[in-house]
Amino acid sequence: MVGGKMEKNITKVDKGFVFFSYTMLALFSLLVAIPIINLVSVSVSGMSHVLSGNIQIWPKDFQIEAYKYVLSSKEFFMALNNSLYITFFGTILGVFLSVMAAYPLSKIHLPGRNKIMILFVFTMMFNGGIIPQYILMNKLGLLNNLWAVILPLSINVFNMLIVKNYFESIPEDIEEAAKIDGANQFTILIRVMLPLAIPVIATISLFYVVMYWNEYFYSRLFINEFTEIPLQVYLRMVIFEAMDPAGNFALSNANVKLAPQSIINTTVVLSMLPMIILYPFLQRFLLKGMIIGSVKG
Amino acid sequence: MAQKVAHGSKVDNLVVKPQRRISTRNGFRQLYFILFPALVMLVIFKYIPILGIVIAFQDFNIFDGVFKSPFVGLDHFERLFSNPDFYSVLSNTLIINFYKLLFWVPLPVIFALFLNEVRLLKLRSTFQTTMYLPHFLSWVIVGGIFVNILAVNGGLINELIELIGGKPIKFMYDTNWFRHVIVASSMWKEVGWGTIVYLAAISSVDPQLYEQAKIDGASKIRQIWHITIPSITSTIVLMTLISLGNILSNSFEQILVMYNPAVYEVADVIETYVFRTGIGQMEYSYTTAVGIFSGLVGFILVISANTLCRKFLGRSLW
Numbered sequence A: 001m002v003g004g005k006m007e008k009n010i011t012k013v014d015k016g017f018v019f020f021s022y023t024m025l026a027l028f029s030l031l032v033a034i035p036i037i038n039l040v041s042v043s044v045s046g047m048s049h050v051l052s053g054n055i056q057i058w059p060k061d062f063q064i065e066a067y068k069y070v071l072s073s074k075e076f077f078m079a080l081n082n083s084l085y086i087t088f089f090g091t092i093l094g095v096f097l098s099v100m101a102a103y104p105l106s107k108i109h110l111p112g113r114n115k116i117m118i119l120f121v122f123t124m125m126f127n128g129g130i131i132p133q134y135i136l137m138n139k140l141g142l143l144n145n146l147w148a149v150i151l152p153l154s155i156n157v158f159n160m161l162i163v164k165n166y167f168e169s170i171p172e173d174i175e176e177a178a179k180i181d182g183a184n185q186f187t188i189l190i191r192v193m194l195p196l197a198i199p200v201i202a203t204i205s206l207f208y209v210v211m212y213w214n215e216y217f218y219s220r221l222f223i224n225e226f227t228e229i230p231l232q233v234y235l236r237m238v239i240f241e242a243m244d245p246a247g248n249f250a251l252s253n254a255n256v257k258l259a260p261q262s263i264i265n266t267t268v269v270l271s272m273l274p275m276i277i278l279y280p281f282l283q284r285f286l287l288k289g290m291i292i293g294s295v296k297g
Numbered sequence B: 001m002a003q004k005v006a007h008g009s010k011v012d013n014l015v016v017k018p019q020r021r022i023s024t025r026n027g028f029r030q031l032y033f034i035l036f037p038a039l040v041m042l043v044i045f046k047y048i049p050i051l052g053i054v055i056a057f058q059d060f061n062i063f064d065g066v067f068k069s070p071f072v073g074l075d076h077f078e079r080l081f082s083n084p085d086f087y088s089v090l091s092n093t094l095i096i097n098f099y100k101l102l103f104w105v106p107l108p109v110i111f112a113l114f115l116n117e118v119r120l121l122k123l124r125s126t127f128q129t130t131m132y133l134p135h136f137l138s139w140v141i142v143g144g145i146f147v148n149i150l151a152v153n154g155g156l157i158n159e160l161i162e163l164i165g166g167k168p169i170k171f172m173y174d175t176n177w178f179r180h181v182i183v184a185s186s187m188w189k190e191v192g193w194g195t196i197v198y199l200a201a202i203s204s205v206d207p208q209l210y211e212q213a214k215i216d217g218a219s220k221i222r223q224i225w226h227i228t229i230p231s232i233t234s235t236i237v238l239m240t241l242i243s244l245g246n247i248l249s250n251s252f253e254q255i256l257v258m259y260n261p262a263v264y265e266v267a268d269v270i271e272t273y274v275f276r277t278g279i280g281q282m283e284y285s286y287t288t289a290v291g292i293f294s295g296l297v298g299f300i301l302v303i304s305a306n307t308l309c310r311k312f313l314g315r316s317l318w
Helices: A002-043 A047-051 A065-071 A074-105 A113-125 A130-139 A147-154 A157-169 A172-180 A185-196 A198-214 A217-222 A231-240 A260-296 B002-057 B075-081 B084-104 B106-117 B121-136 B139-150 B156-163 B178-203 B207-215 B220-245 B252-258 B261-267 B270-280 B284-312
Strands: none
Touching: A002 A260, A002 B106, A002 B121, A002 B139, A002 B156, A002 B178, A002 B220, A047 A260, A065 A260, A074 A113, A074 A147, A074 A157, A074 A185, A074 A198, A074 A231, A074 B002, A113 A157, A113 B002, A130 A217, A130 B002, A130 B270, A130 B284, A147 A198, A147 A217, A147 B002, A157 A198, A172 A185, A185 A198, A185 B002, A198 A260, A198 B139, A217 A231, A217 B252, A231 A260, A231 B139, A231 B252, A260 B121, A260 B139, B002 B075, B002 B284, B075 B284, B084 B106, B084 B178, B084 B220, B084 B261, B084 B270, B106 B121, B106 B178, B106 B220, B121 B178, B139 B156, B139 B178, B139 B252, B178 B220, B178 B252, B178 B261, B207 B220, B220 B284, B252 B270, B270 B284
């Protein structure tokens, strides 16, 4: 009898806890979602509603004037173009270097492998800091050049290690078979290993795309020329320095038909669009990456 | 079974070894060749800047370069310790990052425990999809999102404040509020993502332990307290140690994006200070010294925290 009562109490406590968990998760999800929804709503609402602070969650007096306005500015496309350039070439170079470093380092018998590994991993913990990097770029003549952002970030030891782990999980027999057929290391890498490594290459490509697209600090550090700034730096000027999307620092008088906040939000929404589109893939590949990792562990 | 197979292949290895040695040796030169481009990039863009910290001991100027600038020993470090600006940015750095750590250590654990209770898979993945999203947004975009909801004129939060009869607050320009904004926005961005590592740790707990506890009549909360939490303690310690190691360099990009002269007094951290005075006023040597100091302190913090953990908890990073 007593035991039965206790059990009942426990299930009541358990149910309460489960309910509490659902509530907290729902609250947190709303806390994440509402600012994003509000951001979009303000970007597509009528000026009078935005100025009087009348937008809570859903848009009022729906219109896309702000989008027309931002999309007609040359400066927005200039910054977008710079970001696409950095992301495109950065990702190609990053994937290329990661694979080229990972393949030899996945060979356990390679002499000096451990020393070279330490050389790579050490840079995950220590770096020269802001000023030496700036001086290096200055000496290389790369200031105000998009490659100043692309080059230092293309060496990413974390991504290299992901590829290396993957290569290590490929059975050695496959390589042996190719060797017996007379293939050299270059052929094995390109003909045998690369096709097998497509899932992991897709994963790190996404990592590089996200990193280069979102990159802000190196662009701010190395690029001063307005025509060379990528989207994140441009966006920061629009949001925090009240810069008009056309590059004038007078957002408040920019356009009588539009609330400044709508123009800012439109620029933010357009800049986050690529990440939103990639997001389903990001989640899926992340899961795959974790499965690969757990099989290894 | 598995062991037998593994054993078998080991024997195979031994048998084939001499032949394999010869065949792989031919490939080594090719392998080094493949490795070469990445190694060159590593040396140029990682190791040259690391060697470049020598300018902290010089009176570096850009025309003489690293090789001709005169050495001045520890002058810049002496200047550092006698500079009130430095103490102000050091204390800002410590306050903001320990304030963050206060939430960053427990929140992902708590939400991972909550997520673990959700049995409806669809609902669970909806929660996860929503919570993970901000991680993929840049700091500039997160800054834009917060500027929008914190706007004095029509921002969602200030509307709520006015609704309950308060006065609107200039969150981004108010020295009393700015640090809270920094911590709140960083939790908004990263807590969801932070649950992943704990979810993985929780899922690897032996389910038999829970079965046993259920038979003994333990409630969910007791199960969490006595089984789940002890099983993931090492992960919590590890994650905390990593955050502690970054404590002096954390939040740099976020603050660089979100701060403004009105809040320098409370928000200027070591690296934003290095960035502004180093690049802006071309104080290359002095700010490199500041950078070295910050790296050193982070290193010492990790080492000592790690030693304490090994001594008292029997767990460590190394």
